[in-house]
Amino acid sequence: MRSSQPLVGTTGRRCKEDERVLNASLRPGKKGYIIDTRSPNLIQMAKNRGGGCEPEVNYSQWKRVHRPVERHTALQESLCKLVDACNDSRASMDKWLSRLESSNWLGHVKDILTCACLTAQCVDKEGASVLVHGGEGIDSTLQVTALSQVILDPDCRTVRGFEALVEREWIQAGHPFNDRCGKSAYSPARSRYEAPAFLLFLDSVWQVYQQFPCSFEFSTQFLIVLFEHAYASQFGTFLCNSECDKRKLNLQRRAVSLWSWVNRPEVLQNYLNPLYEPNKSVIWPSVAPQSLELWSELYLRWTQDNSILDETNKQILCIKEHNKELRTKVVRIRRQLMDLQKEAIEKGLLAAGNHGNTETASEAYSSSAS
Numbered sequence: 001m002r003s004s005q006p007l008v009g010t011t012g013r014r015c016k017e018d019e020r021v022l023n024a025s026l027r028p029g030k031k032g033y034i035i036d037t038r039s040p041n042l043i044q045m046a047k048n049r050g051g052g053c054e055p056e057v058n059y060s061q062w063k064r065v066h067r068p069v070e071r072h073t074a075l076q077e078s079l080c081k082l083v084d085a086c087n088d089s090r091a092s093m094d095k096w097l098s099r100l101e102s103s104n105w106l107g108h109v110k111d112i113l114t115c116a117c118l119t120a121q122c123v124d125k126e127g128a129s130v131l132v133h134g135g136e137g138i139d140s141t142l143q144v145t146a147l148s149q150v151i152l153d154p155d156c157r158t159v160r161g162f163e164a165l166v167e168r169e170w171i172q173a174g175h176p177f178n179d180r181c182g183k184s185a186y187s188p189a190r191s192r193y194e195a196p197a198f199l200l201f202l203d204s205v206w207q208v209y210q211q212f213p214c215s216f217e218f219s220t221q222f223l224i225v226l227f228e229h230a231y232a233s234q235f236g237t238f239l240c241n242s243e244c245d246k247r248k249l250n251l252q253r254r255a256v257s258l259w260s261w262v263n264r265p266e267v268l269q270n271y272l273n274p275l276y277e278p279n280k281s282v283i284w285p286s287v288a289p290q291s292l293e294l295w296s297e298l299y300l301r302w303t304q305d306n307s308i309l310d311e312t313n314k315q316i317l318c319i320k321e322h323n324k325e326l327r328t329k330v331v332r333i334r335r336q337l338m339d340l341q342k343e344a345i346e347k348g349l350l351a352a353g354n355h356g357n358t359e360t361a362s363e364a365y366s367s368s369a370s
Contacts, residue, residue, distance in 0.1 A: 001025065001130065002145045002173070004137035005038075008052035019058055025129045032062045033122045037115060037134035037144060039068040046135060062131075067115040069140040070108055072195045078105050079196045086299045105203075106292050112140075112204045113287045116147035124152060124282050138175050139197045145169055147204050154280050158217040159268065163259050166226065167237075170198060176241035181231045198230050206295050208285045215279040219313065222262075222271035224298055229258055274317040 007013060026032050034054055036043065043053050043066075054064065070078075085091070085099035100106075122128045132148075134140045146169040155161035171177075179193035202223045209216050209223075230238045236255025240246045261267060285291070297306055344350035 001132070002137055002141045002169075003131060003133045004141075005046060005051045005133055005135050006054055007050055008047060008055065009050045010047055012055060014055075014058055022059065022129075022131060023061060026061060027127060027129065030126070030128050032129040032131065033119075034059070034062050034064045035115065035119055035122075035130060035132045035144070036064060036066050037069040037132065037140040038066070040066060042068075042135075051135065065118070067111070067118060067144075069111050069115060069134070069143070071134070071139050071197070073192065075108060075195045075197065075200060076190070078103050078108060079199070081105075082299060086303065089303050100294065106289075106294070108200055109203050109207060109292060110287055110289070112143050112147060112200060113207060113285060113292075115140075115144045116151060116204070117284065117287060119144055119148040120151040120282070120284075123148070138173065139180075139195065142169050142173055142175055143197060143201045143204070146201055147208075150205055150208060151284070152282055154215070154278065157215055157279075159222070159263075159271070162218060162222075163262070167259075170201075171237065172243060174242045177230060177238045178241045178245070181238070184231055199227055202227055203295055203298075206298075207292055208283065210293060211285050211291065212279070212283045213273070214275045214277045215283055216273050217276045219271050219273045220297055225262070225271065227298065233258065235261065274313055274320050 006015065006018060022032065036053055038046070043051075046052055054062065056064065081099065081103035082105045085096065085103060088096070088099070091099065119130050119132060122130045132141050132144050146165055149165060149169070150156045150162075153161070156165045175198065176193070177198070179191070180195050180197055182191060182194060206220060206223055209220060229235060233239070235258040236246070236251040237258035239251060239255065240249065246252070262271065294300070296304065297309065341350060345352055
């Protein structure tokens, strides 16, 4: 579950309806977790402005956990530093590594991954109900809930499932794309509302992808397409700050959905992962610093040649298709062999016992090949 912060304030206001809703979600004999993506200092500041967090005395069956995640200005400054470093092709090795570290972008990625893994662990390992919230519930909250679903739910790792996840957890949840992605990191103008929250989520998904490259139906190019259209698009999917704003502008009739274009067979084939093998299990990514990488396909695409990766993917796809054809031929030949063996037994040319052993082996191979 996700929400915005409770309006407790300095007077400790209570909302019994909220308490009943949360307690109704608890499983018998289980306690729940409230994962707050703010630091205690930010929570205290929010209390002074009328917000805050759930008082423990009124939520005795819930354990509150703080996992601070940066937002807004800190994220935007971090991205600008990263982009500047990536575009400096003349930097020495020491300077490049120093600038990459000072941007702290991978540190933000690690924070999101850590919080999402904690959320997924509470759900999967303990069978507990989990509520995630920060301040307004439209930035870090969405990052954590969406990424935790990618970890837990194999359907979210398919093309249609991931599209539904973005639609549900970002667009319909009210992430203000117009404010957050109004300008790029290259723009000299800075807005206090601008923040690469959605990009940070996509980067976190990419990190999981690198550790489980066969568990995703879509390729990393699909993630890059979503990033590009979040900042500048001829489609209406990422326009405006909310569904209400879209209805006011009548975007349903005036603009086309990005998904309607991406899901065209001739377009979709360019964004499929040739290594995909459906994995119904929960995937647990490592959050160790050594496991995190810079998304070079995105951040360094203007300074390095990625055509080799594209060619490699095409070769993998060709090999996979050829392998599929060979398996089909093997199954067909095995069935023909079985038919010939049966005919030979009927004519007395082959003993029935030998046929039984061969048939069992052929069936086992056919089953594994299919």
